[in-house]
Amino acid sequence: MTKFSLRSTTSARPRDKKRLTPAIAVATLTLGALVGCSTQPEISVDPHAASYRTIHISRGISDETAQIAEIYAQALRKAGYSVELVDTGSDRSGYLEKMRSTTQQVDGMPTASPNPSASPENSVDLAADYSGNLLLYLTQDGSFSPAYIQRQREAMASASASPNYDFGWGDNDQAAAREGSTPNATAAPTPEPSLAPGAAGQDPSPVVSGGPGSSVTPSPVPTELNIKALTTDEIDASIKRVLPESLSLLDASDAQNRDGLVVSAATAQKYNLSSIEDLAAHCSKLTFGGPEGFKTRSYGLKSLKEKYGCTPKKFVVENDQSELSDKLADNTVQVADIFSASADIDDNGYVSLADPQNIFIPQNIVPVYNEQSLPESARNAINSVSAQLSTDDLKTFNRLTGGQDAIDKQSVADFWMRRTTE
Structure with missing residues (x-):
């Protein structure tokens, strides 16, 4: 498999943000990419793709998903499609709502229809996201199990109701402030529940009021979603169950960018730390730092206290990952x-630090798409990208696209595609 990586010889100090010129970075990448054997993904040109309408790809919720979107775009162009990248904001609701508005039908055809109708200009067909946070968003931070959400939707459908509350589609105006940031200080929101579905102890069966056009009030869920017990495959399967109708996932990549607790080498040596369990006995003496959302989300300070008995001396909010690294250094x-x-x-x-209690859930890069608007050959092209994308690639992307000498995302995507598909 082609290795797409960049090795650094810097010492343990804050990174020099002027460390690489674009020319040096690309030269280094070229050498790294030539190391090892290569397994090339298959991206075939669809003869009908040129006559299909333009496919719209959301840049997603972070700089990192925007980089993946550029790679998706190049893969689809290689398959013969016209592609446009669109900004949908840093909230998941942005791309999900626009994806739901896509009306073009594929009707199970293996390739693009030669005479497709035009798609609305503000629609979205495809977006990259993080699997764990997407599932938390769709289940209101794990408050509702997939089975319960499906029962509620079935009740809504049978009553022909227009719900005033739809799972996963609200409370995103302030999500970025709660969640904090992903690499390059861009938010990847996981909102807290905004509407209480009912009081504890009520009948768990769905409550549907009135006739057509009436509102639907979800009853409390009997059991919450234990997302920390789910494997990567189980998270993906759960997402497919709770995504709105016509939306689904293509193949997940091995690449992931999950939260984790990190210490300096000096701190690790001083307290003999290799896991969060080792850290627990010293938490009350140490200052922690992280995004704003780490204070409130289900796998932040709350889980540290519940699973490890770890309560920090102090918590410093820092949403910019580079600045947070400097504070650690x-x-x-x-x-x-x-x-x-x-x-x-x-x-x-x-x-x-190792996390034996698994409080930090998997965050694999997953392609979210509209089943009714993305042709099969386009899906195959995206799956080819997922088969090649690795966590090391994400690290390299973040090196190249950050700092004062940043390389533009399109150039990085072009190089990655050439090294992995030719």
Whole structure:
């Protein structure tokens, strides 16, 4: 398999954001990409693709998903499609609502229809997202199980109701502030429940009031979703169950960017740390740092206390991952929530602490798409990308597209596609 990586020789200090010129970075990447054997994905040209309407890809909720969107776009162009990248904001509701508005039908055809109707200009056919946070969003931070959500939707459909509350489609105006940021300080929201579905102890069966056009009031769910017990495949399967009708997932990639607690080498040596269990006895003496959302989301401070008995001395909010890394390096914070695909971990010699209680859920890159508007040959092209994409690639993308000497995302995508598909 082609290796797409960039090795750094920097010491354990804050990264020099002027470390690489674009020319040096590309030259280094070229050498790295030529190492090892290559397994090339199959992207075939669809003879009908040129006559299909333009496919719209959301740039998604973060700089990282925007980079993946550029790769998706190049893969689809290689298959013969016309593609347009669109901004849908940093909230998941942005791309999901626009994806639901897509009306073009494929009707199970194996290739694009030669005479498709035009798609609405503001629609979206495809977007990249993080699997764990997407499932939390769709289940209101795990408050509702997939089975319960399906029962509620069936009740809504049977009553021909127009619900005033639809699972996963609300409370996103302030999501970015709660969730914090993904690499390059772009938010990847996971909202808290905005509407209480009912009081505890009520009958768990669905409550549907009135006739057509009436509102539907969800009853409390008997059991919550235990997302921390789910495997990567189970998370993907659960997402497919709770996504709105006509929306689904293509193949998930092995690439992921999950939360994790990181310490400096000096702190790890001082307290003999290799896992969060080791850290627990020292939490009350240490200052933690992380995105705003780490204070409130289900796999943040709450889970640290419940699963490890860990309550920090202090928590410093820092939504910019690069600035958070600098705070860890200069000992402003001793423990930081730094994402696993951050180049800062390797570049600064940080120690990622093992999480035996699995409080940090998988966050694989998954393609979300509209089943009624994305042709089969386009789906195959995206699946080819997913088969090749790795966490090391994400680290390289974040190195190249960050800092003052950043390379534009289109150039990075073009290089990645050439090295992995030719």
